[in-house]
Amino acid sequence: MGSSLLLQRGTIGTLALDHRILMGAMHLGIEGDRRELDQLAAFYEERVRGGAALIITGHAAVLPEGGGHGMFCLTVPDHRDQLRELAGRIRAAGGKLALQLTHTGRYARSAETGLTPKAPSAIASRLTRETPEAMTASDIADVKEAFAEGARFARDAGFHAIEIMGSEGYLLNEFMSPLTNAREDEYGGTLDGRIRLSAEVVAGIRARVGREFPVIFRMSGEDVMDGSTTPDETLALARALEQSGADALNVGIGWHESRLPTVGATVPSGAFAHIVGAVRAAVGIPVIGANRLHTPEAAEQALARGDMDFVAPARPWLADAAFARKIAQSDRDGLNLCLACNQACLDHAFGNPRKAVACLVNPRTGREAEPFVPSDAPIAVAVVGGGVAGLQAAKTAAERGHAVTLFEARDRLGGQFLLASRIPSKAVFRETLRYYAVALQRLGVAVRTGTVPSAEELKAFDRVVVATGVEPYVPEQLEGADLSLVCTYADILSGARAFGRKVVIVGGGGIGSDVAHYMAETAALGQDVNAFFAERGYAPASAHAVPFGITLVSRSEKVAKGVGPTTRWVLLEELKRRGVEVLKGYRCRAIDAGGVWVENEAGERFLEADQVVLCTGQRSRTDWAEWLQAGEGDAERLRPDVVGGASDAAELNAARAIRQAYELAKSL
Known part of the structure; x- marks a missing residue:
């Protein structure tokens, strides 16, 4: 990586950075708790040692109704004191820290804030199942003042920059989208009206802190919501933000309500880089990308294509605290890659109850304040x-x-x-x-x-x-479990057994659902094969090489129960897309040479099968x-x-x- 574009110096406004690898904002779920301040600082300090050119914090709410559980709120004096301490510790460690200023809008939960959520219009949120209050002119003025004051605080507290959260479906993004902004005053209606609040927030911050303090705006490059902001409108917003005084744009993808995966492992590396590239072509200030740039290769390619000036991955820094340092040292073999599994990060942050963020592949994440010392008596x-x-x-x-x-x-x-x-x-x-x-x-x-x-x-x-x-558990009481058509999930996944043509999978938990996904995807013609034919004007005769069908039998009414909330819906969509038939609330009673007998309160059914795959636990x-x-x-x-x-x-x-x-x- 000696000639890597990632390792070239760069600037954001007046801020000089050693290279192009930032650490994007992550909400860790411990912010605001003074008992966790040492842990929060240790988490960031370890990433400073790991080479992050600039670290962006998780949300700091500018007003109480725009906050939530485990978040800093800038109207709380002790939270301000903690943030000053945090900024000082990161400076002392030799790092650079940007404070992300946020108002969550209709994504705020009244159970967490004790206040009614506020938004551009009184339009319910699928995420929270609450309907916010429509903001008054006074409310809008309060928001603008709160962002400006938050920026002034960040500058005076020792932060190196701020990032304004205007993406992912939060308040400023809500004002931009016609899905959530039905206003008829100067902050709605026309495109200029929908842009107005974001532009005025930037201008107000610039007036408060001057030209020397770097201001990043995290904007939505694509909402991934039907009927939301168009690509042309998005570029108009980008230009308006530049004109209002933003030093850089960090381009996010998708809302929390979006039905297209944006951060999971099903999303190809660098899938959204071209969207960031469209924004970069429209403005003259640096542009930052983040989504699915989790490997050095994907990040380098995004810069080489000219799609962005900086990368700001987030979860890869959970998996490996030395993400940038290992890239700089060309230690790809020693890099612990993020799996985009979401299990200990996003599932913790968005779970019920919420938990502190951790990482599946890095057990030290969330424990950085705990000493790790060599043994004084090796054994x-x-x-x-x-x-x-x-x-x-x-x-x-x-x-x-x-x-x-x-x-x-x-x-x-x-x-x-x-x-x-x-x-x-x-x-x-x-x-x-x-x-x-x-x-x-x-x-x-x-x-x-x-x-x-x-x-x-x-x-x-x-x-x-x-x-x-x-090892797989095979219920001893299951009649016919020893027949030749029966196998376990391990037999299928290890390649020890070939696929049948009419398959019944018994067990609709996470393993059974994964096996159904694997078998259906493997039996289908690959995307590369379909692309080969499509590019040459031919259509494959069938979606499958041979006739094939899968039925997934779940005792629970909730299929893939136990799979995390941020990935379960994606898995279920994949099963539907591949034509897997799902039977909910059925118990497997017996297996015979022709298939499976299943039953529920309404009676029993026979499912023909030439292969039965048991996913009945371990x-x-x-x-x-x-x-x-x-x-x-x-x-x-x-x-x-x-x-x-x-x-x-x-x-x-x-x-x-x-x-x-x-x-x-x-x-x-």
Whole structure:
């Protein structure tokens, strides 16, 4: 990356930046809680050490009704004091910090603020299921003053810049969109009217803080909402913001109500860069892009095409706090990539109840304030099992200075995580396994694949960590489960069994839904094949190479129950798109040579099938207990620490397994 465009110096207004890799705004869910200030500062300090050219904070509400749970609010004196301390600590660490000024508008929740939400017009929000009050002229004046005062505070508190949140369906974006702005005064109706508030907020801030303090405006490049702002209107907004005094535009994509995925793993890398590029072509100030620029390759390509001047990914900095430093050092092998799984970040931020943001692949995220120190008494540690729990336990133990040997019974590392990498949009899971493999090699961990250790071998170690994971659970009472047409999800995902033509999947939880997605997507003609024919004026004869059908049987009325709220709807849309038939509220009673008998309160049905895939749960692998029986004389000393699915198979949860392994290894 020595000649990388990402590594070239740049400027935003008067702010000189060492390179083009920023850290985009993330709401961590702990903001405003003084007890969490040290953790919040430690989180940012670690990203400063990781090379972020500029860090943009999560929301700081300019008015109470535009805030929410776990957010700073600039009308609260203690919150201002905390922000001053935060800005000072980041400056002391050598970093640059921008404060994001926000009013959430109709996305505010009265249960969190204690106030009625306010918006351009009294139009209900699908996200909150509340109808806001239409803002009065006095309310609008208050908002403009609050943004200007917030910018002045940020400048005087030691922040290097501000970012005005005008994207993602929040208040300023709501004024711009005809979907949410039905006003007939000077702040609605015409395009100029809908642009007015955003332009006046920028102008008011510029008048308050002068020309020297950098002002970034996060605007929506595409709302992804039918009937919302058009591309031409979006470019008109961009020009108006530049004329009003913005130093840079950060282009966001989509609202929280949008029905097109914008940040999940189903979205191709760099998918929205061309939208950012259209904005860049319309203005003369720097333009920043963020969505799905999660790899160095995608980010570099976006700059090379001229789509943007800076990149500001957010979640990749959760996965690897040294995201920019590793790019600068050309250490692609050592980069822990974001999976865009949303499980511990967006699902925590938007869940009910909400939780502090963490990261599936980086168990240190959210724990940066906790010391991580080498052991003062290194020991020999055996880790049995090479899934993600075992890999994390081995990595953390080795980082603390212990001598670690990892045993894996199979020929490849990865366990259930490797199986999951077969699911559409989850191929990126292999990047995590690559990261672990590189880390273990660099740390000197002895990795022994294709090996099941004996109790005698384990006697040579001071501590044993068992991370043997899970295996599919097949209900013993299920009649016909032993027939030849029956297999498990592991058989399908591992490639041990070929697909049938008329498939019934029993179990409509997360695994069953994923398997249905995998089978339907694999059986269909690939996008590259369809594109090949389409570009040459031909149409494939069928969407599938051979006749194929899938029925997913769910005992619950809620299919994919347990999948996080920010990704479940995407998965269900994919099943619908691929023609998977879903039966809700049905129990599998029996299997025979021709198919499956299912029943509910209304009666029973027979589903013809030539293949039945059981996704009926998992059970912990406990064969490790048998290995240790031979060492009864040393039973107490050989008693292992059990982590991951081997300790709890209630549901597959890689985030929990990795975090548990990390915590255990920290204590060895």
